[in-house]
Amino acid sequence: MSQPGDSHRQEPRLLAAGPDAGWARHLDTFGPWEPQAAGPGLLEVLAESGLTGRGGAAFETWRKATAAAGSGRKGLFAARPVVIANGAEGEPLSFKDRTLLAHAPHLVIDGLVALAAALGQTGGRTGSQTSTGGTSMYVYAPAASLPRLRQALGERPGGRRIHVVQAPETFISGESSAVVNMIANGTALPTDQRRRLSESGLNGRPTLVVNVETLAQVALIARYGAQWFRQAGTAADPGTRLVSVSGPAPVRDVVLEVPGGVQLSAVLKEAGMDPGYLSAVLVGGYHGRWVRPADHALAPAGPPGRTVRPGAGVIHALDLQTCGIQATAGIVSYLAGQSARQCGPCMFGLPAMASVLNRIAGGETNPRLTVELDRLGRLVSGRGACRHPEGTTGLVSSALEVFAADFRAHLAGYCAGPGRVAA
Amino acid sequence: MKTYLHIDWTSCDGRGLCSELLPGVLDRDDWGYPVARGKVGGERTDVPLRDADLDAAQEAVFLCPRLALSLVQRTAPEPGQRTPGR
Numbered sequence: 149m150s151q152p153g154d155s156h157r158q159e160p161r162l163l164a165a166g167p168d169a170g171w172a173r174h175l176d177t178f179g180p181w182e183p184q185a186a187g188p189g190l191l192e193v194l195a196e197s198g199l200t201g202r203g204g205a206a207f208e209t210w211r212k213a214t215a216a217a218g219s220g221r222k223g224l225f226a227a228r229p230v231v232i233a234n235g236a237e238g239e240p241l242s243f244k245d246r247t248l249l250a251h252a253p254h255l256v257i258d259g260l261v262a263l264a265a266a267l268g269q270t271g272g273r274t275g276s277q278t279s280t281g282g283t284s285m286y287v288y289a290p291a292a293s294l295p296r297l298r299q300a301l302g303e304r305p306g307g308r309r310i311h312v313v314q315a316p317e318t319f320i321s322g323e324s325s326a327v328v329n330m331i332a333n334g335t336a337l338p339t340d341q342r343r344r345l346s347e348s349g350l351n352g353r354p355t356l357v358v359n360v361e362t363l364a365q366v367a368l369i370a371r372y373g374a375q376w377f378r379q380a381g382t383a384a385d386p387g388t389r390l391v392s393v394s395g396p397a398p399v400r401d402v403v404l405e406v407p408g409g410v411q412l413s414a415v416l417k418e419a420g421m422d423p424g425y426l427s428a429v430l431v432g433g434y435h436g437r438w439v440r441p442a443d444h445a446l447a448p449a450g451p452p453g454r455t456v457r458p459g460a461g462v463i464h465a466l467d468l469q470t471c472g473i474q475a476t477a478g479i480v481s482y483l484a485g486q487s488a489r490q491c492g493p494c495m496f497g498l499p500a501m502a503s504v505l506n507r508i509a510g511g512e513t514n515p516r517l518t519v520e521l522d523r524l525g526r527l528v529s530g531r532g533a534c535r536h537p538e539g540t541t542g543l544v545s546s547a548l549e550v551f552a553a554d555f556r557a558h559l560a561g562y563c564a565g566p567g568r569v570a571a
Numbered sequence: 572m573k574t575y576l577h578i579d580w581t582s583c584d585g586r587g588l589c590s591e592l593l594p595g596v597l598d599r600d601d602w603g604y605p606v607a608r609g610k611v612g613g614e615r616t617d618v619p620l621r622d623a624d625l626d627a628a629q630e631a632v633f634l635c636p637r638l639a640l641s642l643v644q645r646t647a648p649e650p651g652q653r654t655p656g657r
């Protein structure tokens with residue numbers, strides 16, 4: 149068995165088994181292993197490892213799992229928990245989750261089964277050491293990933309006990325309450341979160357929705373231990389993460405596995421880009437931020453101005469010829485169209501923001517437009533059943549900051565291109 | 572324990588009855604939906620209430636035509652509550 153190791157440049161961990169790894173090559177690469185047996189003690193190992201969610205929120209995985217496990221214990225009859233592997237990738241610039249599901253589905257399934265066993269054991273039900281203690285397991289993924297997933301589930305023992313649900317191709321389909329709503333009712337819309345999913349999720353059972361990359365990381369941690377996981381990355385951001393990197397043509401879209409705390413410029417270079425020829429980089433996806441390419445480390449926390457949150461792992465670079473305001477206007481128009489139109493501030497506020505941005509991008513020169521954009525952002529953030537308004541506002545405020553010189557140029561009646569007007 | 576006024580945005584249709592009953596707590600936005608005065612982030616969906624506002628808040632909960640309001644008791648804001656869990 150070859151345990152994935154570390155060198156200066158990150159060796160692949162998650163994709164160590166190579167392309168299209170089936171059950172045999174999976175076992176060959178990572179070693180024979182019983183994910184059910186890893187259940188006891190798994191949450192402690194996850195706490196030691198410091199693993200955070202790789203789907204966007206970067207919440208500590210052990211805390212989220214413990215919340216679901218803890219609520220299973222309450223009450224006279226312990227409710228059996230539900231674990232959902234979330235492979236919905238509504239982000240148009242994200243492709244790392246579908247790449248992982250295509251090439252390493254068994255690692256994701258290992259993590260799902262191990263976590264289900266951990267919740268089954270701590271959740272009050274007495275299951276045998278090798279069962280998942282009655283925890284239900286689901287994989288939620290877009291149509292294109294399903295054939296490969298079904299094949300993987302079919303070739304491993306016990307795989308047929310895992311339910312597969314198709315995720316629709318909308319931006320909001322991966323939000324955790326939307327995931328639960330889709331599985332329960334066939335509608336992938338977020339629901340009011342007065343009661344939390346960890347307490348009352350799918351059919352009232354404590355429910356844990358975990359991104360597929362997070363689960364693959366869980367599988368590796370359960371196999372090799374917390375210390376092995378921490379050999380990559382930094383103390384504050386241990387381990388590795390997958391990033392979906394895209395940029396101006398002819399740069400190829402590529403999935404890279406990078407250590408926590410890596411410099412953004414190093415990632416751009418590894419993907420074949422010269423940071424000196426880029427005007428700005430979108431990090432974290434459509435709910436992320438624009439930053440200048442230099443001097444930022446990729447980590448969920450750290451000094452602002454020097455750190456940028458990886459969010460859903462999206463890194464998208466703009467060349468010097470592309471107008472950042474036009475790029476942002478395009479994204480915000482898309483996001484406004486993806487509002488589930490359930491909540492007033494989102495349904496009306498996002499199109500209003502998109503329209504102001506489009507007016508600026510289109511050459512209107514009223515200086516009050518940026519003030520209005522800022523006002524609308526403040527008005528909608530924090531209001532809505534999900535973070536769609538807040539995420540959109542965050543992107544817009546980063547554009548106002550990073551493209552400040554371009555905004556001034558636009559409002560003064562010309563667009564010189566970000567490379568030329570930026571300080 | 573502190574009392575919060577929870578707004579279910581998926582139900583609220585912005586007719587503004589609540590902001591009339593709680594003028595010190597809620598304002599109305601451009602489209603008529605309630606905005607918590609002086610609050611940011613999650614406190615605009617779970618609005619902290621002062622004791623003096625409790626009766627009016629109770630009445631708003633009762634009278635909201637869309638059943639979009641509720642009172643929630645909890646110890647302190649829970650940081651993880653509004654994080655999206657993709």
Ligand code: SF4
Pocket residue numbers: 320337338339486487488489490491492494495531532533534535536537580
């Ligand atoms: S905030 Fe927007 S996207 Fe989220 S549930 Fe409400 S309407 Fe839908």
Ligand code: SF4
Pocket residue numbers: 578582583584585586587588589590603604605634635636637638639640
């Ligand atoms: S009274 Fe109810 S429906 Fe009307 S604005 Fe207030 S919360 Fe919304």
